[in-house]
Structures are given as structure tokens and as C-alpha cells.
Amino acid sequence: MLNITKFMLSSFSVLMMIQTTFAMPKGFNDDESKVPMFTLPELLVSQSGVSIKTVADWEKTRRPEILSLFETQVFGKVPEGSFQLSFSEPKTDREALNGTAVRKQVSLILSKHGNSFSIPMLIYLPKQQKQSPCPIFVGYNFKGNHAIHSDPGIDLSQQWPKPNSTKQTQPVPRGAAASRWPIEKVLSSGYGVATIFYEDVDPDFYDGFKNGIHAIFSQDTSNPRPKDQWGSIATWAWVLSRAVDYFETDQEIDAHKTIVIGHSRLGKTALWAGANDTRFAITISNNSGCGGAALSRRRFGETVARINTSFPHWFNDQFKTYNDNENNLPIDQHMLIALMAPRPVYVASAEQDLWADPKGEYLSAYYAGPAYKLYGLSHLKSKEPAEIQTPVMTTIGYHKRYGVHDLTAYDWENYLKFADLHLKEK
Secondary structure: OEEEOOOOOOHHHHHHHHHHHHHOOOOOOOOHHHOOOEEEOOOOEOOOOOEOOOHHHHHHHHHHHHHHHHHHHHHOEOOOOOOEEEEOOOEEEEEHHHHOEEEEEEEEEEEEOOEEEEEEEEEEEEOOOOOOOEEEEEEEEOOOHHHHOOOOOOOOOOOOOOHHHOOOOOOOOOOOOHHHOOHHHHHHOOOEEEEEEHHHOOOOOOOOOOOHHHHOOOOOOOOOOOOOEOOHHHHHHHHHHHHHHHHOOOOOEEEEEEEEEEEOHHHHHHHHHHHHOOOEEEEEEEOOOEOOOEOHHHOOOOOHHHHHHHOOOOOOHHHHHHOOOHHHOOOOHHHHHHOOOOOOEEEEEEOOOHHHOHHHHHHHHHHOHHHHHHOOOOOOOOOOOOOOOOOEEOOEEEEEEOOOOOOOHHHHHHHHHHHHHHHOOO
């Protein structure tokens, strides 16, 4: 077992915590000295107690065990049974963004039980591709595809975010979330970008899993919903894989160089997508916190009980049995990150985002290292994070930047460097 000791805070860190406690709800820990002692589940010991010493042992025994535990205990299982997937004819503009980009808008069409569900996806590709086909970032947006850029050619989303479960009557303005999507910068770096409005897949409120694509995957409603049935995060993650299915049909996109990215709850989603689908060449978690990159056992910032109470639809019902009971979890989040091995993974935090537990996010990335070591790959060497805004880029990448819970130009700058490091032809 890994015995984790409490970490001493520097005077600077103490000062910053005092300055940022306004962001922390009452009753939750933002004091590093109050992090409980805990023992992490062993990453490289099988459920039968056998030490995992080789890549074959990891891939045949331990990795499937860990994946199954996250599926049954945290995120939930995709309903069994076949489905049909098709794609609309892409709506293409080869002179988008003042002639610098190719814009495609295509719908992922899922059919099951005689019902169909259409999910709009927006894609930008560089007009002059440095690599052909080109690598691509894919991730969800929070406010509608039209919100990521002021481009008037983007179709307006047909449903709007629903605060307090009340549908808004107007869309957010075009480009309202452009600060999180530096499209021109990504394109000029030689990468494409694909995005889906996450509520076009599964609206982000609890209604007993009757909306979104749950409606076409509905099970026998006469029986109780299985406790290990998928929640919204698993649903969002599953549809990201359907986006890759489309990329495999598009000759301008290199599906083998797909980078999945997500912020906050969508960072949790990106990690689960990357864990399940090895077609994702790189996985990026931005400020994903509890249920994402942060160690649950630290109980720092948002806790398992809080996230399951505030967002009962995100995870499966089995995860609720670990409310205020984190030490009985058979896994922790370092094991989720390890599921990406040997593929590169990047975790990023923000200094003032104590709710997401930057220290816990870093430690997950650090303790995932032994899985990468099996492959002879580089990983984080120090238990202590590097200085702020000093990125570390091994096969596991990490940075903590100044600022709050957000996806910023600084984050993207480092994600592009990390992608170049691992995907660009030397």
C-alpha cells in the first residue's frame, strides 16, 4: 500500500488559500493541514493479490480490472444491445474564417428501438494543412456550438442551457465562449478542432434519465434502474467515441491522432472517454476535480458526497454508496489516469481553483506513473508539483497556472506544445 503523508504548506500557499477561500462553500475543507491520512489502493497489485510486473500483466489483468471497477462503481455501464450510427452529409465551407479554414457541420445520428437522435458537431480544419490528414482536438462546449466563435456560418444550437431546469428562450450570443476556444491559434498550429454542445447529448439536469440519448437507450421501466447503469458523464464520454467513428470516415482528419480535451465536468468526461477508447491518442483534463483527476480520499474541496448530491445524474447510483465513505472505494483517481498508459495524458490545475483540489489533481498524475514505467516511458518524478506556470511534459504532463476555474489561452498554449511533442512527425 502507498502511505500518503500530509504535505506542509509554504507561507505563499497559505496566503493564497486565505485569499481564495471566498470561492469555497462553507463546510468543506480548504486547509491542507486538515487533509486526512489515507492509503491509496495499489495500482500494480491485482484483485487476487498478484503483483503486476510486465506490460502483459497490466494489459491482460490489471487494466481490465481497474476499468471494470470504474465502470461498475463510479461512471456506469453503457446499456447492452446494438444500435445504428450514421452521419448526415457534412455541410462544408472551404473558405471559412476569411479563407483560412474549412468548416464542416455534421450530425451524428443514433438509432435504437426504432427511435433516432441527432447530435450536431462542428469541425474546423486548417485550410493549408501541415499534415494531411491532420490531427484533431475534440471536446464538448458548454453554451452551444455557435458560442465558441463569432463565425456567422455556425448553425445556432436548437436548445439552450437550462439553469434550474428552465429552458431559456434565446441562445447565448455567438462567440460568447470564444475565450475557451482559440480556434485560429489551434488551426495555425496545424490541428483541427471538433466540438459538440454537451447538452445536445444529455441535458445537464436530473430527470430520472429520460431525456437526451437516454430516451433511445431506455430500459424496461417496470423494473428499478440498475445501480451500475451509466450516468451523464459516461453518456457524454461514449458519444465522444462516436465522434471518432466519424473522423475515421473523413479523409481530411487523422483519426489516429485524435486528442480528447475537456474542462471541469467535461474534463471528467474526457478522462473516462480516454480510459475506454484507446483510439484517443492523447487525453487532456483541465480543472476536472472530484470524480476527474483529483484524489477522492483527500476530501479537499468538492467531495464525493457533495458531487453526488448536487449532480445526482453525473455518475451511477453505486457511486453514492461512497458518500462520506471514500476510503472504501476500491479505486482512486490515479488509477483512472493510469488507464491511459501508454498513451500521453495531461492534467492541468488552477491556483485559485481550490474546489477542484490542484494538489490532488497533481498527485493523481504522479501516482499513475508506475503504469507508464512498465512501458519504459517517462512520468512525473517528484511528489511535489513544479512551481506555478512551470509545465512538466513527460508522457504524463502537468501544469498549474495562475487564476481561477477556467480554460485559458495559457492552457491551450501548453496543450499544443504537448501535442507537438507526442504527435508531430520529427
